[in-house]
Amino acid sequence: MEFTRNEPDAVSLMTTARSFGNYDLPGALADLIDNSIKAQARNIWIACLYNVGDPKVTVLDDGYGMTQRELHAAMKPASTNPLAERSPDDLGRFGWGLKSASFSQCKRLTVITSKNGVMSGAEWDLDNVRDWSMGVLSANELKEVAPPELRQHAGTEIRWSDCDRLSDDGTIKEEDFNDRTVHARDKIALIYHRYLTGDVPKRKTLKIFFNGQEIEGFDPFYEKHDATQELEREVLKVGDGTIIIQPYVLPHYSKITLSAYERLAGEEGFLRNQGFYVYRNYRLIISGEWFRLAKFGELSQLIRIKVDIPNSLDAIWKITIDKTDVQLPAVLRYRLKQIVDGLKKRSARVYRSKGGNIDGPNAEATVWSRHAKSGEIHYSINREHPLIAALLAIDDESTKGAAVAVLDVIEQSFPVISFGDDAAKRMQEIHQTVTDPHEFRRQVEAAIPLMLHEVGGDFSLLAKMMKTAEPFSRNWKAVAEILKEKGWTDAES
Structure with a gap:
């Protein structure tokens, strides 16, 4: 048998990358934040500016940055083998995150980075990628466009321009843009709440600033409230990995303020936010899912189950490229079904205990x-x-x-x-x-x-x-x- 090179067409592949996964604005930003966390960033600054109908988005971190060689590798499509062994704190998976997340929202991706006092820059423009022509910023261009922070310290800035995917027809009203950015901020507060509140072992608390304001992590389990029931934790060994299951029963609404209740309920309400919350390396992957182990119901709406999985078990959980969906491994179904059945009774008692009495x-x-x-x-x-x-x-x-x-x-x-x-x-x-x-x-x-x-x-x-x-x-x-x-x-x- 003879072999011949059969390379993909650059324009076709890079344009197709825009449809990888099911990204929305917060999901796309989250993939960039994952990279900043991997780079040991302590601070991340996100700016989403309307810019008179031509939105600009930047994500700047103070991580350890990249050399030019590392930058070019990071800009390469599918830069990492998903089967390769990863560092335990690596939030990446396929090596597409930076590119697919960015192109899901924009047509031009620019990355400027600084490491060991040397700045580098590269750019993909979907209107000009024939023959895989990636732009490389010159020293003079870097002096003009690099943010002041990277001229003094290590770090990386990612820029999105030509953001045609922030609306269905390529145009967006300022009010709609503001709604999307507020939604993105709130989702980031949930996805990274454990990083933002210092709940990640061996890592200092992360700070994320969104349009100049620091994001406070939002705990969906309301763990610090006295009326929250934190039930017995269970540790399961699956192959070489460990899965930690921590169930909670949230407080009855009479125990908390209406504003706290509404934030815990989220946009879709308590009914749709009950169930499993799966974390991969302490980063929320999926929330409010029963995996067909139970039905969404009134009496179980206070149940939320934290599931911690390591990245070494990615294959059996079948994590998608946008890291917004997983499939429950068959080996866990029976045990988790037992846990869920017991929890439904606990949640139901919270409501039944509020019923009427005969002798008050x-x-x-x-x-x-x-x-x-x-x-x-x-x-x-x-x-x-x-x-x-x-x-x-x-x-x-x-x-x-x-x-x-x-x-x-x-x-x-x-x-x-x-x-x-x-x-x-x-x-x-x-x-x-x-x-x-x-x-x-x-x-x-x-x-x-x-x-x-x-x-x-x-x-x-x-x-x-x-x-x-x-x-x-x-x-x-x-x-x-x-x-x-x-x-x-x-x-x-």
């Missing part, structure tokens, strides 16, 4: 009352509960009569048989309480006018009443926050 503690006004007499048990709605009493105190007799009739119908239609059957067979699945603080807020705001009338418009008495009546008493921190926000009381949570 500390003279708490309950909604339901239980009566046992002559061998018979009867449940009725407590007419002395402040909200019920306020409803029945309405001056209009026809309205009051209708309210009484409604309460009687609810009591007489209590589904005794169905409830008894479910309680005996599926107790873990029963929940009656609201799982969304916004829905609870709606209920509180609807109840306040009625109860306020009952206490003659006295907000201090209203607060005392609500503090001793379920479900408000069980969620008092959330109620107090609503009252204070409305300026109705100075009630302390």
Whole structure:
């Protein structure tokens, strides 16, 4: 057999690289940050400027930089063999990251770097890559365009220009651009939160600045909050690698502020952010995924499971080129399914514990009352509960009569048989309480006018009443926050 060289067409391959992976702006920036972390950078400065509709993006770090030879190697497509053994702290994978991430957003990629007091620069321009012609910046060009930091210290700056992929049609409004950059900043705060908070062993805390402001790491497990349940950690050996599994059950919304709840919920809400959070070398790869081990549900929405994997297990996790997706290895499915099933019961108890009582503690006004007499048990709605009493105190007799009739119908239609059957067979699945603080807020705001009338418009008495009546008493921190926000009381949570 004879062999002949069959090199790919430069324009075709480099243009195709724009579609490698599933990059968005934060994902593309993350690939560049990975390189800065590999270069032992302590500080990273990201600038995303609208530039009158011609966006410019730069990522500058104070890592150890590159020589010209190292720079040219880094600019080469597929510069690293994904099967080659890597340093344990290497966040790279295919050697395409710098190029594919950049070209997913722009047509011109420029890299300027400094090492040992010598600066180098190179550039790929997709409008001029025939015969693999990469631009090399001259000494004079470097003097003109290099940032001041690289003239004094080691480091690397990556520049994107001709950013035609920041919108669908190549143009972008300033408002849309600002929305994308805010989203990118928030995602970076999540992806690198362990680096930003000093949670990476043998590495000093990383600082990332976005358009001049330092990014604070966002912990999706809310580990420092007293009400977060940090469950038993498990260590699994897979081949030559170690996988660490750390489950958490997040606090019920009544234990945290609404602003904290909304940030934990994220743009898609708690329901879509439950499940596994997979970290590769402490960098978040994927979040809010069950890998078909469970269904997304209301009672499991507080479960988040941290999974730490080393880069030595990349092959069995099948990490994609953009590092935004993995596949759960078959060898782990059974054990992780066991862990998930146990956690769903823990999460469900957080909500069931918020349900109503029959005999309330500390003279708490309950909604339901239980009566046992002559061998018979009867449940009725407590007419002395402040909200019920306020409803029945309405001056209009026809309205009051209708309210009484409604309460009687609810009591007489209590589904005794169905409830008894479910309680005996599926107790873990029963929940009656609201799982969304916004829905609870709606209920509180609807109840306040009625109860306020009952206490003659006295907000201090209203607060005392609500503090001793379920479900408000069980969620008092959330109620107090609503009252204070409305300026109705100075009630302390």
